[in-house]
Amino acid sequence: MLKREDLFDDLGCGHKARKLGYVLADALRKSATVLLSVGSRPSSQCVAVAAAARRTGLRAHLVYCGDHQARPAHPHGSYALMSLLGPAVTWFERSPWEESAKRMASVAEAERERGEVPYAIAAGVSRWPGLAGSVELGLELGAQLEEPWRETSIVAAAGSGGTCVGLALAAHLSGLPWRVRGICIGGDADAVAAEARSLAAEAGEGIDLADVRLPSLRFHGGALGLGYDRSTDAELETMRGAIRDYGLVLDPNYMTKAFVGLRQLIAEGEIAAGSRVVLVHSGGSLGVHDPGPAAADWYRRALSVYLSDDAP
Numbered sequence: 001m002l003k004r005e006d007l008f009d010d011l012g013c014g015h016k017a018r019k020l021g022y023v024l025a026d027a028l029r030k031s032a033t034v035l036l037s038v039g040s041r042p043s044s045q046c047v048a049v050a051a052a053a054r055r056t057g058l059r060a061h062l063v064y065c066g067d068h069q070a071r072p073a074h075p076h077g078s079y080a081l082m083s084l085l086g087p088a089v090t091w092f093e094r095s096p097w098e099e100s101a102k103r104m105a106s107v108a109e110a111e112r113e114r115g116e117v118p119y120a121i122a123a124g125v126s127r128w129p130g131l132a133g134s135v136e137l138g139l140e141l142g143a144q145l146e147e148p149w150r151e152t153s154i155v156a157a158a159g160s161g162g163t164c165v166g167l168a169l170a171a172h173l174s175g176l177p178w179r180v181r182g183i184c185i186g187g188d189a190d191a192v193a194a195e196a197r198s199l200a201a202e203a204g205e206g207i208d209l210a211d212v213r214l215p216s217l218r219f220h221g222g223a224l225g226l227g228y229d230r231s232t233d234a235e236l237e238t239m240r241g242a243i244r245d246y247g248l249v250l251d252p253n254y255m256t257k258a259f260v261g262l263r264q265l266i267a268e269g270e271i272a273a274g275s276r277v278v279l280v281h282s283g284g285s286l287g288v289h290d291p292g293p294a295a296a297d298w299y300r301r302a303l304s305v306y307l308s309d310d311a312p
Contacts, residue, residue, distance in 0.1 A: 001276070002248075003141055006255075006283040011081065013048035014283015015163060019125040019133030024052050026129050032119035034059040034111050038104045039123060040066040040097075040229050042078050042253065042287040049121060050085035060087035061111060061118070063104045065095040066229060077290025097186075097228070126162025126199055128206040134166020135203070141167070141278065142174050151177045153271045156280040157258040158182030158219055159228075161196035163282060168217040169203055181271070182219040183261030185254050186228035189221035220270070223261035229253055231295045235260060239288070240302065251287030252295050258282075 009017040027035060035058055037049040046062045053060035062082065064071070070093045075083050083089075092103050104120055111118040125133070142148040154171075156163050164182035171178040184192050196217065204212035225232045231239075231252045239256040242248045250256045262279055265271045 001278045003137075003144075003278055003280045005137065006249075006281045006285055008283065009048070009051075011047055011051055012283060012285050013044045013051070014281070014285075015133070015137065016045045016048045016125055016283065017051075018137060019130040020048050020052050020121070022129040022132045023119075023121055023125060024056060027058070027119040028056065030119060031117055032058065033117045034061055034119070035121060036061050036063065036104055036108055036111070036118050037121040037123075038063040038065065038100045040064065040069050041072060042229065042251065042284070042290045043082075044078055044284040044286065045121075045123065045125060046087075047078050047082045047085070047286075050082050050087040053087065054085055059116070060085075061090065061107060062087050063090050063092070063100070063107050065092040065100050065103050066097050067094065068229065069093060069095075077288075078284070078286040079290060081286060122160075124160040124162055126160040126165075128199075128202045131162050131166050131199060131203050132206065134163045135170045135173075135207075136166075137163070137280070138167040138170020139174065141280075142170065142176055145278070148174070148176055150276060152179070152276045152278060153265075154178050154180045154278050154280065155258065155262045155265070155271075156180070156182060157254040157282055158184050158192050158196075159186050159254070160199065161192045161219065162199050163280070164217055164219070165196050165199045165203060165214065167280070168214040169200065169212065171216065172212075172214060178216060180214075180217045181261075181265060182217070183223050183258040184219055184221045185224070185257045188224070189219040192219045192221075220261050220265060222264045222268075223257045225257065225260075231256070231298070233298055236295060236298045236302070243288075248281075249285040249288055250281075251284040253287055254284050255281060 168180040
């Protein structure tokens, strides 16, 4: 089964847009004048933040960085859509992703010096109250499933792990016997699990839940491949297969890795064959139009064969 969170909003931002609803309400309560966010070039979060600022009359200032990231000469995909929304943009090309929070803090300080009231939105929109959107997603899924009390594996991409924390927390609050499996798309499973524990504790404070333990939540690091925003040929072939065989658009990063990870979990017996499984399509499909250098080379090779007279 598939939970189409990618259809949540008109711009294809998916679950990020759901989480931003809670964040935006908090920003307005705090009299913010400018929304700050950080991402890599294919970021759907940056699109969602720029759109949210437009809707509410706020400014948006987006920070782009990443180990292999550079400002595109010809914008396309999510970056082109973001540009059309007209936010301020600051680039830190080929800057380690670990420094992204520091980069955003420097931009926030510059905004304060201009007399603005900045509101910083961390990557993934996973901090509270953004994480409330993931809890909402889990509660909604429980209402949509037939026999929600039936044992079910919920599989989702895991950057910070926040989406998976929200899903597991919703199952905990509802007393549902779900197993939530996060497919790591950037950091290794231990690092993501540590971040998830911090997010769960923060969520517990947000909803006044003293002891948040989520034993049903696990993270799987077997689908990392080359890491964040870097795709292998095998992953891209999986992406093409999903589009060709199911009409399902998966971006080369989050959702293709999640799909690969789901297949691995089934092959390893972590998810029993024939059991009920829900894959959360969290969005970001515009990423299929904005491949990184390695993916762009695969696109050229794949499409030259696929569109030739000898194509199968």
